[in-house]
Amino acid sequence: MSIPSAVKSTPIAGRQQLVDYLAAGEKPREAWRIGTEHEKFGFRTDDLRPPTFEGERGIKVLLETLAARYGWEVAREGENPVALSRDKASITLEPAGQLELSGAPLETIHQTCSEVNAHLAEVRSIADGMGLGFLGMGFQPKWSREQMPWMPKGRYKIMREYMPKVGALGLDMMTRTCTVQVNLDFSSEADMIRKFRVSLALQPIATALFADSPFTEGKPNGYQSYRSHIWTDTDADRTGMLDFVFEDGFGYERYVDYILDVPMYFSYQDGKYIDLAGQDFKRFMAGELAALPGTRATMKDWADHLTTAFPEVRLKQYLEMRGADGGPWGRLCALPALWVGLLYDDEALDAAWNLVKDFTLAERHALRDGVPKHALKLPFRGGTVRDLAREAVKIAAHGLKRRARLNAGGADESIFLQPLIEIVEANQTPAERKLELFHGAWGGSVDPVFREFAY
Numbered sequence: 001m002s003i004p005s006a007v008k009s010t011p012i013a014g015r016q017q018l019v020d021y022l023a024a025g026e027k028p029r030e031a032w033r034i035g036t037e038h039e040k041f042g043f044r045t046d047d048l049r050p051p052t053f054e055g056e057r058g059i060k061v062l063l064e065t066l067a068a069r070y071g072w073e074v075a076r077e078g079e080n081p082v083a084l085s086r087d088k089a090s091i092t093l094e095p096a097g098q099l100e101l102s103g104a105p106l107e108t109i110h111q112t113c114s115e116v117n118a119h120l121a122e123v124r125s126i127a128d129g130m131g132l133g134f135l136g137m138g139f140q141p142k143w144s145r146e147q148m149p150w151m152p153k154g155r156y157k158i159m160r161e162y163m164p165k166v167g168a169l170g171l172d173m174m175t176r177t178c179t180v181q182v183n184l185d186f187s188s189e190a191d192m193i194r195k196f197r198v199s200l201a202l203q204p205i206a207t208a209l210f211a212d213s214p215f216t217e218g219k220p221n222g223y224q225s226y227r228s229h230i231w232t233d234t235d236a237d238r239t240g241m242l243d244f245v246f247e248d249g250f251g252y253e254r255y256v257d258y259i260l261d262v263p264m265y266f267s268y269q270d271g272k273y274i275d276l277a278g279q280d281f282k283r284f285m286a287g288e289l290a291a292l293p294g295t296r297a298t299m300k301d302w303a304d305h306l307t308t309a310f311p312e313v314r315l316k317q318y319l320e321m322r323g324a325d326g327g328p329w330g331r332l333c334a335l336p337a338l339w340v341g342l343l344y345d346d347e348a349l350d351a352a353w354n355l356v357k358d359f360t361l362a363e364r365h366a367l368r369d370g371v372p373k374h375a376l377k378l379p380f381r382g383g384t385v386r387d388l389a390r391e392a393v394k395i396a397a398h399g400l401k402r403r404a405r406l407n408a409g410g411a412d413e414s415i416f417l418q419p420l421i422e423i424v425e426a427n428q429t430p431a432e433r434k435l436e437l438f439h440g441a442w443g444g445s446v447d448p449v450f451r452e453f454a455y
Contacts, residue, residue: 008300012285015256018302022252025317026192027185032344033105035183035318036112036336039098039326040134040455042127048142048450050097052149053080057130059097059151065126066091077271080152089115095156096148096175099123099134105183108405109340109413113333120329120455133454136332138213138227138325140176141446148175154273158266162277166235173234177227178326180210182336183318184343189251194353195319195343196245201356203241203312203323204367205392206338208375208385209420210324210331212430218446220438222373224431227325229372231310238262238309241368243361245313255315262309267292267301281305312368327430328453330419337416340403341396348399355391375429390424393417 012018042051042059053059063081067074072084072091084091088104101119106112123134140148150156156174163170186192211224223229231239244254264276264284269292279289287296297305306316314320321339324331342352359367367385370378376386400414423429428436434449442448 008298008303010299011296012299012302015253015260017299018256018260019252021299021302022255022315022317023189025186026188029187032185032187033107034109034112034336034340035105036103036116036180036332037100037183038116038136038180038332039094039100039178040136041140041178041326042097042099043133043135043450043454045131045133045450048447049147050140050143050149051132053097053151057132059093059099062099062123062126062130062132063091063093066122069126070122077153082151082153089119091119093151093153094174094178095151095153095160096140097151098178109333109337109400109416110405110407112336113416116329116332124455133450135450135454136178136180136212136326136328137449137453138178138211138225138327139172139216139221139230141213141215141449142218143176144217145171145175150175155266155268158273158275158277161275162265163235165278166237167233169230169233170235173230177213177230179227179322180324180326180332180335181320181322182339183316183320184339185318192252192315192319193245193250194349196250196313196315198349198352198356199319199321199339199343200242200245200313201359201364202342202352202388202392203321204364204371205385205389206321206335207323207325208371208378208429209338209389209393209423210327210335210430211371211375212325212327212331212434214431214435215438215446215449220435224375224429225325225372228323231312232369232372234310238311240311241364242311242313243364246361246364259306259309262305264305265308266304267295267297268304269295325430329455330416331430333416334419337400337413338393338396338420340413341399341417342392345399345402347402348395351395351398352392355388355395375431376424376427386424386427389420393420393424397421 051058066072067084072086074081075083090102092100103115186195207225207228213226260281264279264281266273266276284297287294312323324335342348378385397414397417401412405413
């Protein structure tokens with residue numbers, strides 16, 4: 001939900017306004033929607049290098065051509081196109097030019113899958129002529145951090161300078177990772193709390209199912225989801241499993257208090273990003289920041305600040321599922337199917353809660369910390385994560401069947417879980433499949449991944 005321009009400029013008078021902003025996301029069930037986002041790596045088909053922003057084969061030309069040919073509206077920073085929008089969808093750039101589609105809020109996974117299809121077809125129709133391809137994986141398999149380009153966005157310049165002060169892997173997170181996420185609604189504070197707890201406890205299960213980042217600079221890195229591991233050494237102030245979500249008394253207010261304690265990155269003032277990295281948002285609310293003397297934070301600043309925390313599940317005016325590696329087309333549809341099946345059907349939500357409600361804090365952390373390396377094979381309570389994944393996918397399938405949203409052929413949304421069912425049954429993650437190819441048919445090279453797994 002975007003903020004009306006009248007509200008954007010409203011100075012923040014107190015904490016209750018911030019709580020009310022989150023609560024304003026509440027929607028009746030019939031208004032619940034599905035917002036799917038995915039990022040992908042661009043590469044030049046001749047030398048596999050990531051495209052720069054400038055140049056005849058650059059991201060700038062790609063964006064301008066997409067806008068001209070398919071009716072997207074261009075947003076610019078200075079002269080540079082940095083985002084496109086059409087209807088309620090947008091295309092944005094991650095720091096190294098990873099292309100992100102933030103889909104429109106849609107009613108069914110069938111619509112989500114059509115949207116992804118149409119987007120990839122549009123991109124391909126232009127990229128092919130430029131000698132560019134796009135790859136869905138969790139981590140850039142070939143190129144080093146120093147070989148990644150940077151996009152000319154003010155926000156990223158600030159983050160680029162701040163990241164090395166707070167973690168060893170933040171710049172890798174920015175330049176070399178891709179994810180697929182889904183944003184889902186809630187009807188009340190109680191509904192938000194229940195969904196937040198279930199999805200946070202199960203986020204490592206999604207990480208395991210979608211694990212697809214086993215290579216760094218052309219070699220196996222010892223992880224199945226290296227992207228997930230990267231978040232453990234990015235910035236402890238704004239990442240993690242949010243233990244307080246499981247404590248009595250959790251709700252909007254407690255989340256507001258958490259976000260108020262997250263150090264700032266920036267404020268967007270008069271078309272420019274002001275560097276406020278490490279500053280205290282509460283002091284900004286009081287107009288006490290040296291970089292912006294007398295300027296008090298507005299609701300637009302609050303909305304921006306909410307986007308600078310990166311926990312495994314994030315609350316804005318909806319809940320964001322943030323645990324999965326990017327991947328091929330089928331898994332871009334499977335991720336929203338998994339979470340809609342678990343969270344949008346009452347019986348499924350009850351079953352999912354029963355699955356996780358007695359997890360201890362230590363167990364939740366053991367799952368979060370162990371899954372990036374071991375994925376489905378991580379031991380858990382006399383079994384493995386695969387057992388949890390099988391149960392979660394089964395619950396989701398029943399939830400989607402009960403939702404009974406059918407396509408023209410009469411199939412319900414559970415058809416989109418098929419890639420996950422295959423992963424569970426084979427007990428082989430996408431990362432393990434690629435490692436098998438690397439050690440076999442690919443002869444110890446990651447280069448074939450750009451050909452065999454491109455969109």
